[in-house]
Amino acid sequence: MPARQLLFTIFILFTIFLAGTSSSAPVLAVKLKPADVSRGDIELFLNELFEERSRHLVHPNRPQEKYYDTGSKAGRHALAVQKTRAAYLQAWAAKRQMMITDCKSSLRIRGFKVQGEQIKLTFGHSQKITYAYQDQPSQVQWFGLGTWHVMTLKKQKHGWNVSKEWFLDPLEENPNKIPDGSPPLPSSPRPAAAGQRYDRQRAVAYANKYAGLAWGAGNEGKYNGKYKNYNHLGGDCTNFASQVLGDPQEGGGLSMRGPWRYHYRSGGTRTWVQTDAFKHFLLHSGYAERIASGHYKDLIKSTDKYPQSPFWELASGDLIAHVMHNDVDHFSIVTGFDIRGYPLVNSHTADRYKAPFDLGWDNETQYMLIHIKD
Numbered sequence: 001m002p003a004r005q006l007l008f009t010i011f012i013l014f015t016i017f018l019a020g021t022s023s024s025a026p027v028l029a030v031k032l033k034p035a036d037v038s039r040g041d042i043e044l045f046l047n048e049l050f051e052e053r054s055r056h057l058v059h060p061n062r063p064q065e066k067y068y069d070t071g072s073k074a075g076r077h078a079l080a081v082q083k084t085r086a087a088y089l090q091a092w093a094a095k096r097q098m099m100i101t102d103c104k105s106s107l108r109i110r111g112f113k114v115q116g117e118q119i120k121l122t123f124g125h126s127q128k129i130t131y132a133y134q135d136q137p138s139q140v141q142w143f144g145l146g147t148w149h150v151m152t153l154k155k156q157k158h159g160w161n162v163s164k165e166w167f168l169d170p171l172e173e174n175p176n177k178i179p180d181g182s183p184p185l186p187s188s189p190r191p192a193a194a195g196q197r198y199d200r201q202r203a204v205a206y207a208n209k210y211a212g213l214a215w216g217a218g219n220e221g222k223y224n225g226k227y228k229n230y231n232h233l234g235g236d237c238t239n240f241a242s243q244v245l246g247d248p249q250e251g252g253g254l255s256m257r258g259p260w261r262y263h264y265r266s267g268g269t270r271t272w273v274q275t276d277a278f279k280h281f282l283l284h285s286g287y288a289e290r291i292a293s294g295h296y297k298d299l300i301k302s303t304d305k306y307p308q309s310p311f312w313e314l315a316s317g318d319l320i321a322h323v324m325h326n327d328v329d330h331f332s333i334v335t336g337f338d339i340r341g342y343p344l345v346n347s348h349t350a351d352r353y354k355a356p357f358d359l360g361w362d363n364e365t366q367y368m369l370i371h372i373k374d
Contacts, residue, residue, distance in 0.1 A: 037114050042121065045153070045160040046107055050125065053082055054103035057129070060086040069154050069163040078165040084175070091175035092359060093131060096182050096342075101140055102130035106215065118163065119153040125167075128215040133340060141338050143359075145170050146213025146221070146351030170350040170360040177362035179296040183311045183342065198245070198287075198374050200317030203252030207244045207333045212351035223348070224250075228267040236348040241319060241331040242272045245287075245372065252317060252372070254287060275328035279321055282370060291369040293323070296358055299367060310369055314343055320357050321368035328368070332357060 049067050056062045064082060069075030093100050105127050112121035130142040152164035210224045211217035223229055223236070227243055230236040242262065245252045256262065259271040260281045271277040282288035292299060292310035299310050306312060314320075314334050320343070322330040332345035335354055344354040358365070 037112075037119060039109070039112070042112055042119065042153070042160075043107070043109065046109070046123065047105075049162070050105040050107060054105050054127070056082065057086050057089055057103045058100050060090055067160075067162055069156075069161040072163055074152075074164040075154075075162060078162050081165070081169065081172070085169060085171040087175040088171050088173050088178075088360075089129070092178050095178050095180055096356070097134050098131045099134055099137070100129065100131050101137075102128075102142075104128040104215070108213075108221065118155075120150070121153070122148065122150050124148050124213045124221065126213050126215040126221065136339070139339055142216075143344065143355040144211070144215030144217065144351075144353035145355065146211070146215065146217070146353075148213070168350050170352060170355075173360055173362045177364065179358075179363040181297065181300050182340070183300040183309050196374060198252045198254055198317070198372050200252065200315065200372075200374070202250060203244050203317040203333070204335050206247060206251040207240075207335050207346040208353065209250070210240070210243070211346045211353040212348055214346070214351035214353035214355075216353040217346075217351070226264060227262065230268075230273055231349055235330075237331045238275050238278050239268055239273045240348040241333055242268065242278065244317075244333050254372075258285065260285070275321070275331060278331065279328050279368070279370075282319075282372075286373070288319070288370050288372050291371050293321075293366060293368040295363065295366050296361075297363070299369070311341075311343055313371060314369055315371070318372055319370040320345060321370060322361060323366040323368055324364065329365075 052062070052064065052067065056064055060083070064079055068079040070079065089100060105125060108124040108126075110122040110124065112119055125147050127145045128142050129145065130140050132138070132140045147167045147169065149165060149167040151162060154161045154163040208216070209218035212223055213221050223240075224243060224247070227239065230239045242260070243251055245254045246256055246260070246262070247253075258281070259269055260278070262268045262272050267273070271281045283290055291313045292306065302309055316334055316336055318334045320332050320334060321328045322332070330347065330349075332347040332352065334343050334357070335346045336344045338344060338356075343357045345357045346353055346355075358367075
């Protein structure tokens, strides 16, 4: 199982454990009774917390300590995660000659429970991150992210504190391992087109509609309900990519054939949901061809075959495979290009909507650029 999918499985198992545990909590400053806690109280704190987190992504020097239980190891870890993700985003933007100009959040509380002297809750977070190139500060653009969180809150005399938090963070990488440079790409995006057997326009529309919690996605933040959600089984990214390509009603309409099929009563075949099996099928079935593969620094170079770099060959509706240690770890769908032609992608696990393709990856990641034949 790919490393990121394994980590996500561990996260899900921890979520199940957290929901079912009945062990007593440590003594807190303020004891809680269910009657003392209101949904409005929780929403007020969470909205304030995530508004401050959003400001922190834009201005990483803003203090965050007052929102966390810094007296506990788990509370300090939750704080450290936020500091690291802000450092990563700022470092990534600087490497790409960009600047982060704004960030907004929207929350959806699924449920909460008073257990002993603390509150455990599950909620979804949609985030909009706005950026501009340093030499074009007025030309702002944005992308969306979406994550599910499991959080434990502790009541202090001055208010709530975060004492524990788990979520699959799309920005969780080492800020010191971001590769340099930007792809030498043209300024005009390549539009999606409707081919004879693969409808790129519908494929991109499907990817945008069902991008889950990511800010900007359609369908009220929900996946397509006629397909099984594989997040709790290791990740849903390949299942989503297969849907984009093969859904007969709304997607690209590639015909299901051979081992690549979805059975609506039981779920997808291994080739439909597993990263490497999906990659092998695409490249050996005639449905797709590999443009190029390599590390970021290799793919941004101009070559004799690709004078404007291999990224120039990508079109909306194509795929990018993210490879770690010779194992495909993730699939994302190219859904457009920004004003500099930077490839933007949608994916599940975590949910992304028109996000820069390399955001959240480091210099150890390799990329395989896959063109779907029309």
